Amino acid sequence: MRARSGSGGDGPLPRFAAAFPFTAIVGQERLKRALVLNAVNPRIGGVLIRGERGTAKSTAARALAALLPEIDVVRACAFGCHPDQPRTWCTQCHERAEHAGGLPRTHRRTPFVDLPVSATEDRVVGTLDIERAIQEGERHFEPGVLAASNRGVLYVDEVNLLDDHVVDLLLDAAATGVNVVEREGVSFRHPARFILIGTMNPEEGDLRPQLLDRFGLCVDIHSIHEPRARMLIMERNLAYESDPEGFCEEWQAKEQALSAEIRAARRLLPEARHTPSDLRTIAAVMSELGVDGHRPDLVVLKASLAQASLQGRPFLVEQDILLAAELALPHRLRRHPLTEAETSLGDLSARLGEACAQDGAEGGEEIGSDRIEVGGKKKDS
Numbered sequence: 001m002r003a004r005s006g007s008g009g010d011g012p013l014p015r016f017a018a019a020f021p022f023t024a025i026v027g028q029e030r031l032k033r034a035l036v037l038n039a040v041n042p043r044i045g046g047v048l049i050r051g052e053r054g055t056a057k058s059t060a061a062r063a064l065a066a067l068l069p070e071i072d073v074v075r076a077c078a079f080g081c082h083p084d085q086p087r088t089w090c091t092q093c094h095e096r097a098e099h100a101g102g103l104p105r106t107h108r109r110t111p112f113v114d115l116p117v118s119a120t121e122d123r124v125v126g127t128l129d130i131e132r133a134i135q136e137g138e139r140h141f142e143p144g145v146l147a148a149s150n151r152g153v154l155y156v157d158e159v160n161l162l163d164d165h166v167v168d169l170l171l172d173a174a175a176t177g178v179n180v181v182e183r184e185g186v187s188f189r190h191p192a193r194f195i196l197i198g199t200m201n202p203e204e205g206d207l208r209p210q211l212l213d214r215f216g217l218c219v220d221i222h223s224i225h226e227p228r229a230r231m232l233i234m235e236r237n238l239a240y241e242s243d244p245e246g247f248c249e250e251w252q253a254k255e256q257a258l259s260a261e262i263r264a265a266r267r268l269l270p271e272a273r274h275t276p277s278d279l280r281t282i283a284a285v286m287s288e289l290g291v292d293g294h295r296p297d298l299v300v301l302k303a304s305l306a307q308a309s310l311q312g313r314p315f316l317v318e319q320d321i322l323l324a325a326e327l328a329l330p331h332r333l334r335r336h337p338l339t340e341a342e343t344s345l346g347d348l349s350a351r352l353g354e355a356c357a358q359d360g361a362e363g364g365e366e367i368g369s370d371r372i373e374v375g376g377k378k379k380d381s
């Protein structure tokens with residue numbers, strides 16, 4: 001595991017070695033939107049990114065973690081417990097608080113954890129040392145990947161090559177936000193809320209449909225064919241390679257602006273409300289498209305509310321719902337013949353286009369540096 005954050009270290013962590021800025025990624029609007037919505041509400045259930053090698057998959061995941069705000073944590077807690085949310089605390093923090101009366105706090109960067117494809121169950125969930133518990137009467141828990149990624153980003157490259165059982169564990173934790181390890185009557189629990197980002201190259205094998213469905217959102221990404229955009233990709237990559245620090249500095253204002261938008265959306269989200277009519281719209285869209293099961297409807301609702309919060313609105317408009325559906329459906333229409341799935345997604349984009357035109361808005365499509373700047377002028381998409 002290449003954990004980018006110390007577990008339980010005190011004080012702010014050193015900055016990432018100049019990760020490529022999120023807002024400098026050219027195009028890939030759906031991908032950026034899916035990631036940002038999960039940053040606003042990790043309970044949406046993560047993002048599965050499907051696409052060939054050489055697209056911006058891992059760059060975008062790393063960049064997301066780098067722009068997320070610092071988090072308040074309990075000092076010296078290996079699980080990054082939130083000092084103000086005792087209900088979610090790990091077993092150890094509960095015990096410490098009982099003895100000490102209160103817990104010291106500190107802050108640190110949002111962790112980014114990169115899970116290797118060879119990860120075992122123990123490595124993921126952590127291990128309880130039963131021998132020590134019996135001999136010394138003391139609970140000893142060795143934290144795993146779920147502990148390191150609490151309140152951060154857990155990145156799983158080539159998730160389709162990971163052991164099915166391990167994927168199951170990750171998705172369980174992502175859904176419940178807790179990791180409980182039990183052995184011979186001894187148990188340990190800790191919070192495990194993270195943004196799960198999985199990538200896969202569909203040419204190298206598929207995920208079981210049961211696992212697919214449990215990823216909240218999914219984005220299929222392709223290489224960009226628009227020549228001006230390709231030029232821009234080359235220019236930015238060259239500029240970054242020759243002077244990473246300088247390049248990041250140039251983009252810092254945009255990064256900070258997006259980071260502030262995410263922070264504001266997180267604050268607004270608990271106040272965001274849906275109406276019975278919003279639920280009717282979601283149910284109608286999903287049923288029209290022939291989506292099976294009810295989990296997708298809830299994913300769309302959560303993602304719509306996150307989308308509305310990003311726009312600074314505590315209520316939904318149709319466009320929020322369509323934008324959310326566009327991200328919640330690509331991996332859920334597979335059970336139908338491909339052409340039918342494409343037609344359905346095509347219909348959805350047509351409706352999205354209409355909704356945007358009616359609102360006279362830009363479609364909420366633009367995140368960060370979305371517009372392609374040509375010759376110093378901004379080109380509206």
Ligand SMILES: [Zn+2]
Nearest residue numbers: 077081090093
């Ligand atoms: Zn704790």
